[in-house]
Amino acid sequence: MNAIVARDTYKVFGRRPERGVARLRDGATREDLRKDGLTAAVIDASFDVRxxxxxxxxxxxxxxxxxxxxxxxxxxxxxxxxxxxxxxxxxxxxxxxxxxxxxxxxxxxxxxxxxxxxxxxxxxxxxxxxxxxxxxxxxxxxxxxxxxxxxxxxxxxxxxxxxxxxxxxxxxxxxxxxxxxxxxxxxxxxxxxxxxxxxxxxxxxxxxxxxxxxxxxxxxxxxxxxxxxxxxxxxxxxxxxxxxxxxxxxxxxxxxxxxxxxxxxxxxTRVLTAGSVMVPPVAIVGSDHGPDVAQQVMRQHRMSRVFVVDRDQTLRGAVDEERVAAAVRDGARTLDGIVDDRVLSVSPDARLSELLPMSAASPEALAVVDGGRHLMGAIARVTVLKALAQCSGTAEADHGTTSRISVPARTEAMAR
Ligand SMILES: Nc1ncnc2c1ncn2[C@@H]1O[C@H](COP(=O)(O)OP(=O)(O)OP(=O)(O)O)[C@@H](O)[C@H]1O
Ligand SMILES: [Mg+2]
Structure with a gap:
């Protein structure tokens, strides 16, 4: 249920305010009413607060x-x-x-x-x-x-x-x-x-x-x-x-x-959120898989590092090409011991301005995780930089009809 609902709500101050409402409904402006000593403070407001x-x-x-x-x-x-x-x-x-x-x-x-x-x-x-x-x-x-x-x-x-x-x-x-x-x-x-x-x-x-x-x-x-x-x-x-x-x-x-x-x-950069610029995490490896699978995923996506997640999408960390290759050579069956848990992660609510220093410090993609550390998306450094470049575009560019940053629909889980 919505907490607050307003429907076609009006507030007019002054004498016989209902007549003011009737006139507004007939197309009169706030200014028209003011001439007659009425203040149309709120006109036809409708909204729901969830x-x-x-x-x-x-x-x-x-x-x-x-x-x-x-x-x-x-x-x-x-x-x-x-x-x-x-x-x-x-x-x-x-x-x-x-x-x-x-x-x-x-x-x-x-x-x-x-x-x-x-x-x-x-x-x-x-x-x-x-x-x-x-x-x-x-x-x-x-x-x-x-x-x-x-x-x-x-x-x-x-x-x-x-x-x-x-x-x-x-x-x-x-x-x-x-x-x-x-x-x-x-x-x-x-x-x-x-x-x-x-x-x-x-x-x-x-x-x-x-x-x-x-x-x-x-x-x-x-x-x-x-x-x-x-x-x-x-x-x-x-x-x-x-x-x-x-x-x-x-x-x-x-x-x-x-x-x-x-x-x-x-x-x-202070408005756009991590959730609005991230991409779905495609290159991931299940933590119950072995290095050979990890290697295959990396080759398929041409990436030198991929995230490792549990079955319920909880982020475990990341593995990189070298260590995976070494594990394959050693005949290892699991990723045990080669998962790097020091992955930079952010919440989907984090502002772009907060990602900047992190992206600057590390060439790796940032992981976007929810409160339970479930992996929701990834943000490559280039994405942050690109978004920034577009943000600092000229005022004219700002008025272009195309959106400068693609904003994927927020999922329920991402909304806070
Ligand atoms: N009790 C009142 N009697 C007559 N006019 C009023 C009354 N309360 C507000 N108004 C008028 O209604 C209009 C809207 O006022 P309101 O206080 O809702 O604006 P506001 O957006 O909150 O402004 P502010 O940012 O200055 O607080 C104004 O023109 C104000 O003068
Ligand atoms: Mg006020």
């Missing part, structure tokens, strides 16, 4: 992002259209039902997180739990665990004033985690942070999301942040969602001029 994904809403100031997220948790009522959280209709919920939803399903992290200055970090992280009538010791345990997850272990008894801005924002994150909801809404949660701290928080969020499988609706006006975090990104312009897609799709197939202008300056 369970366990980071869905980013990206747009310039005033494009309607905050309005959208506030409708999701019922702080604002849509003027028209549908909004569902785990199938429940948020629009028709009464106050009591909304409270329950916010307590059990959806928590929110804001840009300027208000901490209680005279309460400890632990108490701040637990705020919201106590008022739900949860016993004190359980609040403390949950807050402590949440603080550990965001890297603030040992700070429970400090006061907010003793923390840096980045650490305070972590307390905000911890509070949302302590609430234990599956869905987290984050409105410009990292926008006020210094670039380096921001990076750290982004990495940590992705990490937490992997560990805890939260569903995150993340709002930002920073495209690089959107590209780093988003499993999928919704691009918003003047109240409308103009494109929804993965970072690669938005880069390589922008829906319109607006999006392509927007993504022009993005550093592609």
């Amino acid at each position: 369970e366990g994904e980071i869905f980013v809403v990206m747009g310039l100031s005033g494009s309607g992002k905050s309005t959208l997220i506030r409708m999701v948790n019922g702080l604002l009522e849509p003027t028209a259209g549908e909004l569902r959280v785990y199938g429940d209709d948020v629009v028709t919920m009464n106050k009591q039902q909304l409270r329950v939803m916010r307590r059990e399903k959806v928590s929110m992290v804001f840009q300027h997180f208000a901490l209680f200055p005279h309460r400890t970090v632990g108490q701040n992280a637990a705020a919201g739990l106590r008022v739900q009538g949860i016993p004190k010791h359980e609040c403390e345990t949950r807050a402590k665990e949440a603080l550990r997850l965001v890297g603030l272990k040992g700070w429970e008894d400090s006061l907010p004033g003793q923390l840096s801005g980045g650490m305070r924002q972590r307390v905000g994150l911890a509070r949302a985690l302590a609430a234990g909801t599956n869905i987290m809404l984050m409105d410009e949660a990292f926008s006020a942070l210094d670039p380096l701290i921001k990076r750290e928080m982004q990495d940590q969020l992705v990490d937490l999301q992997h560990k805890l499988g939260k569903t995150i609706l993340f709002i930002t006006h920073d495209l690089n942040e959107a590209m780093r975090l988003g499993d999928r990104i919704a691009m918003m312009k003047d109240g409308r969602i103009v494109q929804i897609g993965t970072a690669e799709q938005i880069l390589n197939q922008p829906a319109d001029d607006y999006v392509s202008q927007f993504v022009q300056d993005v550093d592609r």
Whole structure:
């Protein structure tokens, strides 16, 4: 089931907003409405946030992002259209039902997180739990665990004033985690942070999301942040969602001029992932085979080194031509003792920019493995270099119709 569903959702501010919706449906523009004193904040928004994904809403100031997220948790009522959280209709919920939803399903992290200055970090992280009538010791345990997850272990008894801005924002994150909801809404949660701290928080969020499988609706006006975090990104312009897609799709197939202008300056090496440039591992040898088979595979694929995998595709290592030839000469029946387990491997989520130093250090192909070290693909050094060369092409080349890097469809297993 989708965690969040929006269908043809509108929010118009001003007097008699329904009439504004009717006019928009008849083709009026945001500007037309503005002349009559109405603000069309969100226009005909439809999207699904899948369970366990980071869905980013990206747009310039005033494009309607905050309005959208506030409708999701019922702080604002849509003027028209549908909004569902785990199938429940948020629009028709009464106050009591909304409270329950916010307590059990959806928590929110804001840009300027208000901490209680005279309460400890632990108490701040637990705020919201106590008022739900949860016993004190359980609040403390949950807050402590949440603080550990965001890297603030040992700070429970400090006061907010003793923390840096980045650490305070972590307390905000911890509070949302302590609430234990599956869905987290984050409105410009990292926008006020210094670039380096921001990076750290982004990495940590992705990490937490992997560990805890939260569903995150993340709002930002920073495209690089959107590209780093988003499993999928919704691009918003003047109240409308103009494109929804993965970072690669938005880069390589922008829906319109607006999006392509927007993504022009993005550093592609920080966006494209190992999973999007790897090739299926064809030249592999089963670890239960012998050197003669390995030799045959190498000859067939004209390679001097091939990966060795178990029956379930777990990567064991690699063997090279010389040692295989020697083993064949010695009459060895197995690959025992000649498998080199020092294979450079990366996760499919790794960015191209991270592969560069590895590729530079070793002429061997990189192995792409999932969390269980199953071999998913291979990346030759030349692939990394080629992708890079294409990335640094001119802006004009960027607007070519052909995609510069072939992006094989991501398999389910590859998506994080
Ligand atoms: N309560 C309100 N009453 C009237 N107009 C509003 C209200 N809230 C938002 N708006 C208007 O709706 C439009 C969208 O605002 P919103 O805050 O959703 O944008 P945003 O994308 O979050 O922008 P920012 O990046 O600046 O936070 C803006 O024109 C804003 O002035
Ligand atoms: Mg906003």
